[in-house]
Amino acid sequence: MAIIVNLDVMLAKRKMSLTELSEKVDLTISNLSILKTGKAKAIRFSTLEAICEALDCQPGDILEFREDE
């Protein structure tokens, strides 16, 4: 996968649990887990906006492009 999701890194930086984030962004824990573990195929702008707002960060802090080896 060329797009890496750094949600776990941002959660650790903000010292926030997944449960706490799920309550703030109104998403289920299972959906956030899909995103965190890199299983997600796509992310909605509204989800990205809510996560950025909750974690006080930029989209680039959560998503990262890395070339396939």
Added chain:
Amino acid sequence: MIEKIKDWMVWAETYLLWGMIIVLVGLSVIFIWEGINDFRTFNQIMQDEPITGLDESEIKKINLSFTRIETESGRYRYASVRNLVYHKSQDEIAATLQQADADSPIAGISSSPSFLINEQHTDFWRTQFILRLVLHYGGLILLCIFFGIFGYLNLKQDNKLLTREVEQLLGASFFLAFMGWIGYYMLNRWTIRFLNSEFNLAESTAALGPNEIFFTMLGLMLAYSLIAKAVPVQEEQDLTV
């Protein structure tokens, strides 16, 4: 308020599923009872003992009718075949009528001809009846079971229709309908071969399975191909957060 509505919907769905299962179990019991009843009636028609309170007993199922008539001159049994496709021309009918005696039965003129059942033919008609009965009621009961599984899967997967399990269920239904159609085709063909050899009926052996099963099969195939295409889209949708 929204939470309460959601809770109520979950309860309603659960009760709906139980209601559906009870209806399907009830239907299955009715089909089994009807099958046993038809089998008893058939045995009554075939037995030699007089039928109490009846001088005629008839069973009309699965394109075959069996009738027993008790008259002063004797006891007669005959089988009527309803799905013969071959029709004789007017000239042939006229020739047959001219040659026939007043007392002899004329077979094969109408689309539902009747054939007297003698001792030699009893085994054939019995086998035909039992196989068609099993195919008919067995198919209906399987349909109930499939609807039950479909309802259960639907509820278990949050009312999602486009899932791999539903796709597999539809695939299995299509296969069963196809087997049923083949089964009827073989039975019809066997009947026609028998009639042709025993009664010189000259019926075409290119008999087809019943149209109802054929169209069910087409519908299932269409639904299966649509769901098979939609499931990957749904799966991708499920992985969109």
